[in-house]
Amino acid sequence: MNSYDIAFVPSDERSHREVLEKIHAAWFRGERPPAQPRPVIRDSWLRLKRCGLNPVNQPAAVADRARGDDAAILAVLPIVRGMIGPLLDDDHILLVLADANGTVRWRAGGRAILRRADQLAFRPGGHWSEKAVGTNAIGTALSTGTPVHVHAAEHFYLSHHGWSCAAAPVIDPRMMRPLGVIDLSSPADQANPMAVALVASVARQIGVELKEEHRRDLGRLAAATRTPGAGRWMLVDDWGWVAAAEGVASSARIRLPSGLSGSFPVDGLGVAGAERVAGGWLLRPAARSEGVQAQLELTIGAHRCWLAAPGAKATSIHELTGRRASIVAWLADHPAGVSARELAEAVYGRPDAVAAVRAEICRVNSTLGTVVHSRPYRLSETIRVIDER
Secondary structure (H helix, E strand, C coil): CCCCCCCHHHHHHHHHHHHHHHHHHHHHHCCCCCCCCCHHHHHHHHHHHCCCCCCCCCCCCCCCCHHHHHHHHHHHHHHHHHHHHHHHCCCCCCEEEEECEEEEEEEEEHHHHHHHHHHHCCCCCECCCCCHHHHHHHHHHHHHHHCCEHHHHCCCCCCCEEEEEEEEEEEECCCCCCEHHHHHHHHHHHCCCHHHHHHHHHHHHHHHHHHHHHHHHHHHHHHHCCCCCCCCCEEECCCCCCEECCCCCCCCCCCCCCCCCEEEEECEEEEEEEECCEEEEEEECCCCEEEEECCCEECCCCCCEEEEEEECEEEEEEEEEEEHHHHHHHHCCCCCEEEEEHHHHHHCCCCCHHHHHHHHHHHHHHHHCCCCEEEEEEECCCCCEEEEC
16 A cells, blocks of 8 residues: 555646645635645645745755764665666656755756756755755655655745655664655656655665665674573664574564663563673673662652662663653552553643653653553563652
8 A cells, every 4th residue: 555645647737736836825825725735745834834934935955964874875875776777867857865864965867957956955965854945855755754746836935846856765674764765856847746656666675675684684693692592681783673582582672771871671681781792782681689680779759750770880870850750650650550541641631642641651761771661551560669759
């Protein structure tokens, strides 16, 4: 099933562009448009209106410099050129790779289309997120996480109405988030409605190849690491994907806390310590003393909480404040677990704040490891609660 819709039908493209111009003009004047924009376009326009942007103003695609992983999208360039490169024989097609921030890292096309793109700073270093240049295929694909075709006056800014652009995010299987975006752009009067299907297909194929490469990386990690053999342990890469395990029924991926200092809870291992190995981490149960398994200690105060994680040489202390402290304290008071709606009602005062609750729990677990379990939400069994309220 496709996760995108076709922007226009070739037989009526010219009249359709005229309708799009009328929709855009009426929509931003606050008048009743002759038709409604497509949902993906409407949602983007609403996001930008809330930011106070004006479609008449000329946007500035501010230049940016590639930094480390920001340019990682360039690693897929050989695959992209192999699949789409032949299309570049047409002088009106521009092929672009942008990173996960929306900054253009590479482009290719004929002289005429490159000159036209230069007028909009649509070149390496140009920043094409929605906030920078309004509704556009690169920025909107990153905002929605899906392939998008933005045609003619569907672009937010008037200066972009002469373009038709289709883009699809490339998902990094290690981090499960966009590595960057593939974009095909052309003049609106020479656009192909199936461009979005093409970039979506290429992005999917790249995802398959990246996933296979990651599988091989995990195999190399397992083969190259000297593991303990007996006992309970887990070997993971830097993103928490399990390469090998012994004595524990592990999921495909565990959540690693930021920094990896001290101990942290791991499903199946309890409170674990991490030993750095080439390409990943060797995780084993932490112990305070011989025969005694380590525990995390959660101290609950009036307005904040402290989580103490014992390490091999010292105990690290993590402080939680605000909503996160309130969530953890409420879970400590309800050890059997609660639903997301119950947590939202308790912490935010309204049961519909489920998304906010889930986001805060995700941040807690990203920082500390799997401190909070789900279905229902509850504290890890490795935590001992000390109530000082």
